[in-house]
Amino acid sequence: MPQVDASKCTLCGNCRKVCEFHAIAVLPKEVMVFKELCHGCGACSMLCPEDAITEVDHLMGEVIMAEGGVLKLMYGRLKVGEAAATPLIRQVKATIPEGPITIMDCPPGTACTAVESIKGADACVLVTEPTPFGLHDLKLALEVTRKLKVPAAVFVNKHGLPGPDIQQFCDAHKIPVVGKLPIDRSIAEAYSRGALIAEDARFNTTFKKLRDWALSEAGR
Ligand code: SF4
Ligand code: SF4
Known part of the structure; x- marks a missing residue:
């Protein structure tokens, strides 16, 4: 500060x-x-x-790390009353230990927090849904990744909703669509049980394609 x-x-x-x-x-x-x-x-x-x-230093929160098997989870916790999360995100990123792969779950939208999270990434997956709101945000997020020179691909959530054609938009803007997850009640049910949808055999190929794209963009 x-x-x-x-x-x-x-x-x-x-x-x-x-x-x-x-x-x-x-x-x-x-x-x-x-x-x-x-x-x-x-x-x-x-x-x-x-x-x-x-x-000068200003204590605005803490960086927390948890371990489970081979995975490490890191996140920042803002102190109550602090409004700006960007410096804390920067600190979380600076604390990430050397490792083979880091996945950052970004905040939605294109606010400073999202920009800070995307900055320096090898690749960025833009998760969207076929609604007017989803398409609007996708356009803005795409602009951010282009400005930051981070390769981007799109993953469509709730595919099948009667909304804008995300595939058509991506084709017109030459962005790969690396996966589509259908709108399906069983996915929401699995999520509320705490199950990992990526482990559902129906979606193995979908998530493998997403992983392969990210790894190839990262040169792994
Ligand atoms: S946001 Fe940037 S320019 Fe504004 S007071 Fe903080 S460090 Fe200075
Ligand atoms: S802190 Fe520096 S920039 Fe700000 S008013 Fe004073 S002299 Fe000007």
Whole structure:
């Protein structure tokens, strides 16, 4: 988090202008930083002409790791009252141990948290559903992966709903569709029992195709 050295600050207002998150206010006699709004992007300290801003640690949550067999699960838990999850996601990513494969489950949409999660990935699977809302979000998410230069493929959930034709959209934009999971009550029932749908023999091929695409994009 930025910390302003009042003895160096000339109240020029640069930090306020560059902060996309309105986390800095420049008052007639001081600069105020609203830590709850800050995303820790570093722009203000980088662009302060007086070198008056330093970055200090701020405890905003914790990184948790659990192990089960050969799998490790890591996640971040925000402290109650903290609003910006991006720095915590960055910290979770920085703590990931070296291993053969890392799968990151991203937040939906295209907010900073999703962008931070996708950044640096070898490949990204965009899970969507054939609804107007799903297609709208897919278009935005695709734009993000293209800007971040991360190869993307689409996985259609609830395939069979009478909505927009996701396959047609993907064909027109040259994005591979690596799987379709039908809208089927038994899937929801298995999910609510805690069963893994990937272990259902009906969908073996679907999930293998998804895995093979991701591994080949990652050069494995
Ligand atoms: S950019 Fe630096 S000098 Fe200018 S108001 Fe912000 S802290 Fe002060
Ligand atoms: S680190 Fe980024 S988000 Fe935080 S106050 Fe500075 S410019 Fe704003």
